[in-house]
Amino acid sequence: MIETVVLDVGETITRDDRYWHSWADWLGVQRHTLSALVGAVVAQGRDNADAIRLARPGVDVAAEYHAREAAGRGEALDESDLYDDVRPALSRLRQLGARVIIAGNQTSRAGDLLRDLDLPADLIVTSGDWGVAKPHPEFFQRVLEVAQAAPERTLYVGDHPANDIFPAKAAGLRVAHLRRGPWGHLWADDPEVVAAADWRIDSLTQLASTVAN
Known part of the structure; x- marks a missing residue:
């Protein structure tokens, strides 16, 4: 579970x-x-x-x-930058009792912008906050520390095989490969990705079944 x-x-x-x-x-x-x-x-x-x-x-x-x-032309992020399935998917996961964390390779500034969006997540953290980035193993050790769950009960979701799927799997986490964006589409059917991914999804709303079962 x-x-x-x-x-x-x-x-x-x-x-x-x-x-x-x-x-x-x-x-x-x-x-x-x-x-x-x-x-x-x-x-x-x-x-x-x-x-x-x-x-x-x-x-x-x-x-x-x-x-x-x-020059005042730096990072910007608002509701229009979110995929449409984000809020409903994350809300549903929390309704099912899952702890929801957002953790990716972004600057500390991006982390602040994400936190300002008041997403239905228990924690939002970036590589800039931690001082270590994916695919470094220490990033995923940090993930496990904040997950408050055993590795086999922690699911990492991402689109990028080299940054998300392979290093998360190596750290002992369960992984879901998301077919989204250029990386997600390009490697969707790669044999190594297929073998490594516990789940392969096209939408974040599909994650509810991984928690409910």
């Missing part, structure tokens, strides 16, 4: 559209161009920040991030 459900953020809880559009506008490239570059680095299994480096060779991504913040 699953007692705690832990969910990734990007392309699990939130759409990445605004994130990439804002970067394209900042870099002065067409939005569809940067989107295509994101798709290319995803297909190659590279860090998605490489799309920014391809759009502007030699760019210091961290420095540009801080420059955007200083």
Whole structure:
């Protein structure tokens, strides 16, 4: 029985559209161009920040991030960035008695923005808050510490095999691969992902059955 459900953020809880559009506008490239570059680095299994480096060779991504913040064009997040199934799915999980945690590779600023949305979750935390990011094993040790449940009773939900599915499984957690976003769709039928995932889902509303049974 699953007692705690832990969910990734990007392309699990939130759409990445605004994130990439804002970067394209900042870099002065067409939005569809940067989107295509994101798709290319995803297909190659590279860090998605490489799309920014391809759009502007030699760019210091961290420095540009801080420059955007200083210019008032930094991270933004509101209700429109949430997938439609997020609130009903998380509410249902809590009704069923599950502890619900949101934990992903985001900045501390993104964590603050998510917490401001008053989501039906017991805890929202980011890699920026913890000082360690996926797929590092320490991230998933932190997940287990806050889960307040045994690894086999803790479910991690995400779209990215290398950041979510494989390291969570290696840490002893149960895992659900979400077919959502470029990573979720690209690797949906990959044999290694299929073998590693305890569940393969198309919507967060399907998670209720993992807790109810």
